[in-house]
Amino acid sequence: DAGITQxxxxxxxxxxxxxxxxxxxxxxxxxxxxxxxxxxxGLRLIYYSAAADITDKGEVPDGYVVSxxxxxxxxxxxxxxxxxxxxxxxCASSQHVEQYFGPGTRLTVT
Amino acid sequence: xxxxxxxxxSMFIQEGEDVSMNCTSSSIFNTWLWYKQDPGEGPVLxxxxxxxxxxxxxxxxxAQFGITRKDSFLNISASIPSDVGIYFCAGQASGNTPLVFGxxxxxxxxx
Numbered sequence: 001d002a003g004i005t006q007x008x009x010x011x012x013x014x015x016x017x018x019x020x021x022x023x024x025x026x027x028x029x030x031x032x033x034x035x036x037x038x039x040x041x042g043l044r045l046i047y048y049s050a051a052a053d054i055t056d057k058g059e060v061p062d063g064y065v066v067s068x069x070x071x072x073x074x075x076x077x078x079x080x081x082x083x084x085x086x087x088x089x090x091c092a093s094s095q096h097v098e099q100y101f102g103p104g105t106r107l108t109v110t
Numbered sequence: 111x112x113x114x115x116x117x118x119x120s121m122f123i124q125e126g127e128d129v130s131m132n133c134t135s136s137s138i139f140n141t142w143l144w145y146k147q148d149p150g151e152g153p154v155l156x157x158x159x160x161x162x163x164x165x166x167x168x169x170x171x172x173a174q175f176g177i178t179r180k181d182s183f184l185n186i187s188a189s190i191p192s193d194v195g196i197y198f199c200a201g202q203a204s205g206n207t208p209l210v211f212g213x214x215x216x217x218x219x220x221x
Binding site: 033040041042043045048050058090092097098099100101102103104 | 141143145150151152153154155158198200202206208209211212213214
């Protein structure tokens, strides 16, 4: 039972590059979420999805793009990475209110 | 937007001591959740609360859904070194709204 996985776990990229973070869940949960975690800010919601092909903005969506063509995958793309997007990114999924988190991706933008 | 005020921000305790932390909001929530995050990992769900006044335990952890529906409390009894981590509260205001997270309480246990 793989649960929810994220890849890569660590990524270093340069300012201006496009980078995609992957999230995959094996539970067939309807909802999926992307958060970023920064010191002093806790977990902030970037985007979420209620089902395939349905996505909504969260608290901090600027600079990010998401898609959800399949229930099990929810990739997050930074189209032109900036240093302010250096953070730890967590994906989560849920069928009801309880969310289950992946292990995170630590992204550094130089 | 909605905010959750979680306190304390951090605490240092001796092994064996009991711990209390809380989360408050200016608005009503229908569900409260408590998560724990170990260093380098994602948050893990500890306890979920669904009704005002509900008291739920998970081993040495006990959480309560406040009567006013604007707060929740987490207690850890007889702390041990593996309790170290960041504890987050989260609330949901209504059925289809995303969770709102507190900023976390960082717990350190001194052996």
